């Protein structure tokens with residue numbers, strides 16, 4: 001079945017980036033004049049996604065405004081013969097819907113909000129903190145694996161041992177170069193991570209995940225963790241970890257956000 005739907009959870013408080021995230025959602029952090037979430041939607045569309053659900057919270061209306069038409073501004077630019085600026089207003093072509101997550105109960109809960117939208121199809125999840133700079137789109141790489149294996153697949157990357165406690169970490173059995181069948185997955189391991197392969201914010205999931213999310217109790221940080229639901233699903237369904245190519249930047253980290261800006265500036269300059 002073709003993967004044509006994606007969920008982008010964008011409801012978090014962005015606590016790592018306070019105080020700016022009091023007023024500016026981190027998904028709206030500018031990257032070369034476009035907000036971060038623009039790049040994530042663009043990656044989804046370039047990977048074949050047609051319908052996107054963005055899960056937001058109360059202070060994220062700016063994201064809805066960004067993906068909406070701006071009729072007044074469009075009319076102004078047309079009237080003042082600034083047609084060349086009109087194309088700057090365009091956003092990636094997808095059918096985008098929004099839903100609000102009323103309580104900050106975690107990533108798993110945010111994904112669960114998308115159950116009626118997904119309606120029992122395999123689907124993609126893109127975490128908008130993670131920006132990939134790669135022509136061969138990370139999500140597309142995962143969709144290709146899903147199509148070959150007919151099983152859920154998660155994007156992973158090797159991460160330094162001392163940073164693994166920030167991530168979901170898989171234990172895998174190597175199937176082929178870059179492809180591991182997941183035998184265990186742990187969210188933010190405090191000690192003894194099962195490997196150095198960390199989950200990097202791109203997933204293609206079987207819709208059964210919703211049944212497992214429903215049964216998932218709050219985990220680390222008191223939140224419903226997608227990782228815990230994935231771990232439970234491993235008992236009945238295969239799931240793979242695929243080492244996606246391309247440089248990944250976590251824009252929730254000041255250092256990586258700055259590195260991303262510098263890279264794009266240098267690449268374009």
Ligand code: G1P
Pocket residue numbers: 107127129130166167168169187188198199200201225226227
């Ligand atoms: C989330 C996931 C984690 C994953 C990470 C990637 O954590 O829960 O498994 O490794 O995204 O960015 P968060 O960064 O939201 O705490």
